[in-house]
Amino acid sequence: MPTLRVDLEVIANLVDNNSRILDLGCGDGLLLDYLLRHKGGNGFGVELDHKGVHTCISRGLPVYQGDIDQGLSDHHDDAFDYVILSQTLQATRRPRFVVQEMLRVGKRVIVSFPNFAYWRVRFGLFLTGRMPRTKVLPHRWYDTPNIHMCSIKDFKEMCDSMEINIIRQLPLAASGGMDSDLVHSQLIGKLPNATANLLAPLAIFLLERRSK
Amino acid sequence: MSDTATNDPSSVGIVEQHQATLFDNGEPLTLDCGKSLSPVQVAYETYGTLNADASNAIIICHALSGNAHAAGRHTAEDRKPGWWDQYIGPGKPFDTDYFFIISSNNLGGCNGTTGPSSIDPETGKQFGLNFPIITIADIARLQKALVDHLGIKTLLATAGGSMGGMIALQWALDYPEFVPGCVIIASTPRLTAQNIAFNAVARQAIMADPNFNNGDYYDGDGPTNGLAIARMMAHITYLSEKGLDKKFGRRMQNPQTTGSSFDQDFAVESYLRYQGSSFVTKFDANTYLYITKAMDQFDPFPDPETTAKRLEKVNSRIMVMSFDTDWRFNTAHSKDLVKILNWHNKNVSFEEFTSPHGHDAFLMKSPDYQQSLASFLLRLYQDFVIESTTKKNKDNR
Numbered sequence: 007m008p009t010l011r012v013d014l015e016v017i018a019n020l021v022d023n024n025s026r027i028l029d030l031g032c033g034d035g036l037l038l039d040y041l042l043r044h045k046g047g048n049g050f051g052v053e054l055d056h057k058g059v060h061t062c063i064s065r066g067l068p069v070y071q072g073d074i075d076q077g078l079s080d081h082h083d084d085a086f087d088y089v090i091l092s093q094t095l096q097a098t099r100r101p102r103f104v105v106q107e108m109l110r111v112g113k114r115v116i117v118s119f120p121n122f123a124y125w126r127v128r129f130g131l132f133l134t135g136r137m138p139r140t141k142v143l144p145h146r147w148y149d150t151p152n153i154h155m156c157s158i159k160d161f162k163e164m165c166d167s168m169e170i171n172i173i174r175q176l177p178l179a180a181s182g183g184m185d186s187d188l189v190h191s192q193l194i195g196k197l198p199n200a201t202a203n204l205l206a207p208l209a210i211f212l213l214e215r216r217s218k
Numbered sequence: 219m220s221d222t223a224t225n226d227p228s229s230v231g232i233v234e235q236h237q238a239t240l241f242d243n244g245e246p247l248t249l250d251c252g253k254s255l256s257p258v259q260v261a262y263e264t265y266g267t268l269n270a271d272a273s274n275a276i277i278i279c280h281a282l283s284g285n286a287h288a289a290g291r292h293t294a295e296d297r298k299p300g301w302w303d304q305y306i307g308p309g310k311p312f313d314t315d316y317f318f319i320i321s322s323n324n325l326g327g328c329n330g331t332t333g334p335s336s337i338d339p340e341t342g343k344q345f346g347l348n349f350p351i352i353t354i355a356d357i358a359r360l361q362k363a364l365v366d367h368l369g370i371k372t373l374l375a376t377a378g379g380s381m382g383g384m385i386a387l388q389w390a391l392d393y394p395e396f397v398p399g400c401v402i403i404a405s406t407p408r409l410t411a412q413n414i415a416f417n418a419v420a421r422q423a424i425m426a427d428p429n430f431n432n433g434d435y436y437d438g439d440g441p442t443n444g445l446a447i448a449r450m451m452a453h454i455t456y457l458s459e460k461g462l463d464k465k466f467g468r469r470m471q472n473p474q475t476t477g478s479s480f481d482q483d484f485a486v487e488s489y490l491r492y493q494g495s496s497f498v499t500k501f502d503a504n505t506y507l508y509i510t511k512a513m514d515q516f517d518p519f520p521d522p523e524t525t526a527k528r529l530e531k532v533n534s535r536i537m538v539m540s541f542d543t544d545w546r547f548n549t550a551h552s553k554d555l556v557k558i559l560n561w562h563n564k565n566v567s568f569e570e571f572t573s574p575h576g577h578d579a580f581l582m583k584s585p586d587y588q589q590s591l592a593s594f595l596l597r598l599y600q601d602f603v604i605e606s607t608t609k610k611n612k613d614n615r
Contacts, residue, residue: 026563048563056586059569064593066535066601070556071569080557 011036013118013208016176017090020116020212021045025087028052028112030074031094035062042067049086052077074098078107086112093142093208095119097151102164109170109215118210121177123157123203142207158203161211169216177206229299230265230307230314233290237261237330240363247325247360253350257339260364261286261330262322265306266314268370271610273603275370276312276399276595277361278302278321279378279385282452282509283501285329288321304583311592316599317374324385325360326352326509328502335436335502345504347433352508354381354516358388362396374598375399379580380547381509384516387555390534391518399598400534401591403580404544406551407558408517413546416455417510420448424503433504445503446494453493458543458576462486519558529562536566537594539587541579567594 014037021027024046029038032051035058041047050068053059062069070077074094089112091104096119098104108115120142121127130138137147145152156164158177165172202209238260241247246256263286268275278288280301289306291299300321306312312319323331326349334349341348365373376386376397383405390400406413427444429435454462466486475483483491519525536559540552549570559566571587573579579587 048565050560050565050567056569056571056590059567060586060590060593063537063567063569063590064597066597067567068535068565069567069569070560072553076553080553080560082561085561 013092013178013210014040016178016210017092017116017118018045020174020210021047021088023047025049026085028077028081028086028089030077030089030091030108032062032069033058035065035067035069037090037092038062038067039065074104078104078111081111083110084113088112088114088116090116092116092118093120096154096156098154101154101156102168105164105170105213106168109213113214114173115213116210117213118208119156119161120152121158121203121206121209122155123159124207125204126207128204140207158206158209161209165211165213171214171216172211173214174210174212175202176210177202178208178210179206228307228309229303230290232294233263233265233287233292233300235261235263235286235292235330238364238367240360240367247356247363249350249356250353251351255332255350258325258332258360258363259330259336260322260332260360262320262364263287263289263300264321265289265312265319266317268318268368269603271607272370273372273374273606274316274599275318275320275365275368275373276375276377277365277373277389278306278312278319279361279376279382280321280324281378281380281382282506282513283449283497284324284382285327286321286323286331287329289319302581304581305588305591311588311595312377313592313595316603317595320365320368322361322364324509325357326505326512328505329500331360333502334433334504334508344434344436346436347504349504349508351511353512354384354388355392357512358385358392361385361389362393372396372398374602375401375595377401377403378405379403380405380577381513384513388518390532390536391528394531394533397534398602399595400536401539401594402536402552402555403539404541404547404552404577405538405555406547407519407555409514410551414514416452416546417514420452421507421510423447423451424506427503430503433507435503441503442498445498445501445506446491448506449497449501450490450494453490455546456577458545458574460543461574461576464574525558526562529559529564532562532564534565535598536564537591538566538568539580539590540568540570541573541575541577541587542570543573543575544577544579546577
């Protein structure tokens with residue numbers, strides 16, 4: 007079994023076996039590969055970058071080279087059991103519309119995003135007076151792809167206004183890409199909701215439409 | 219030249235064209251139009267070696283003006299190699315160290331396969347316009363007969379660019395258990411009105427030529443002017459505005475001329491004239507009519523019911539590729555196809571590449587395109603050739 011990034015592993019655990027999956031911004035296809043091979047699923051990834059697309063092709067994964075908007079508009083309602091968007095929502099032009107579209111084509115939606123209310127981010131801005139840079143958000147302000155940052159609180163508010171059911175919310179104590187499985191396994195899920203907005207650098211949400 | 223041809227390690231080297239005679243009166247080739255043909259001649263070439271369990275064969279489908287000669291040279295003195303030589307050979311995407319590549323001249327063609335310029339056994343004269351109307355499915359049907367004739371139980375993949383992509387797709391629809399992989403490049407699930415219009419003008423140019431004689435021209439010169447004009451016009455649609463401008467710009471063919479008379483050419487005019495006049499020496503005008511008609515008629519997904527039915531059994535891993543400057547079959551065509559396949563939960567990948575070469579980009583060298591094509595095919599090899607061999611070895615133990 008390949009080792010997955012912490013956040014990808016958590017996402018994988020949210021997906022039922024034998025599901026049809028759309029993985030938006032699938033990168034090199036690591037998560038999709040895992041889901042298709044180990045969970046008996048089918049589906050495909052959407053990726054803009056040729057390098058990612060090429061790696062997916064080498065892995066034998068179905069992949070669509072294009073942006074997320076196109077990746078969504080081509081599909082009929084409820085075409086997928088799960089639509090996954092991992093750490094990319096903040097880089098989309100219209101995040102609210104993207105979530106809405108994801109919930110149109112997918113019965114369930116999994117979204118992960120960096121939490122801008124994480125204490126290191128707060129203190130970064132507070133203490134240095136500069137745009138915060140952390141492990142999850144390493145870019146400088148002028149070259150960051152992350153144009154729509156939000157906090158866990160903000161995201162929940164948006165879900166509420168869009169009549170979205172939050173089935174699970176998983177604030178991660180460890181961020182993706184960090185070698186911190188231990189921290190992750192001890193703290194994951196144990197953060198009380200109130201403190202999560204302060205303590206979690208990353209959050210994962212499992213969503214569905216409120217009215218079916 | 220001859221030295222390069224024979225010593226280049228990435229070339230398939232000197233190749234030979236073969237001829238197969240398929241079908242007979244008892245078992246003719248039955249066409250979509252209801253008519254039948256027998257016997258049917260097929261010109262074909264093969265590159266690489268068929269493995270012991272015949273599981274590594276890929277059929278290459280050529281476009282409108284292509285032929286069976288896809289790679290290598292017939293003689294060391296040949297000026298040019300086959301039409302897809304950049305992509306077929308040791309270390310190239312269609313790697314002949316792994317794959318057995320089959321390339322045949324399409325039904326209705328004029329380079330060794332039965333077509334309108336072949337002799338009609340009933341009259342002893344060339345078919346001309348008495349040749350039956352053929353479809354893309356008929357072309358695939360004849361290829362299937364050739365593959366059967368070669369003793370191959372299942373292909374590893376079908377692949378083709380432009381009209382070749384339509385034939386490759388047709389294989390996946392008509393012989394789903396036969397085609398684990400399918401590569402469709404710079405192609406389309408159906409022609410738009412603009413595409414049909416281009417073909418219609420080409421046909422009009424041929425048929426309006428005084429030497430056309432209703433297709434019965436094999437005793438004379440034939441509609442060479444009409445065919446040349448058809449080719450010149452089509453050739454413009456194969457290139458991009460940017461590409462043409464970069465190659466010719468407003469350059470005069472002869473810099474001394476002022477460009478104030480009708481025979482003082484811009485370089486691009488001279489180029490097109492050359493393309494037209496060299497084309498007529500190797501291509502039959504009637505074939506041009508029949509093949510463009512087959513392209514126009516191609517529409518495997520006309521309505522939701524038919525689409526669902528046609529795709530029901532399709533099981534191939536399909537790769538769809540397009541180029542950003544292609545305006546003959548632009549990326550929207552490829553995306554249309556991908557959308558249809560995705561709606562029916564088919565295993566399909568899509569990638570668009572940047573190229574200055576327009577529609578012809580599928581024939582040209584381009585690192586991203588080359589890499590993805592190679593990886594897709596190699597992965598098929600891993601999953602369907604190596605895996606099946608491993609499984610068989612285990613079973614035998």
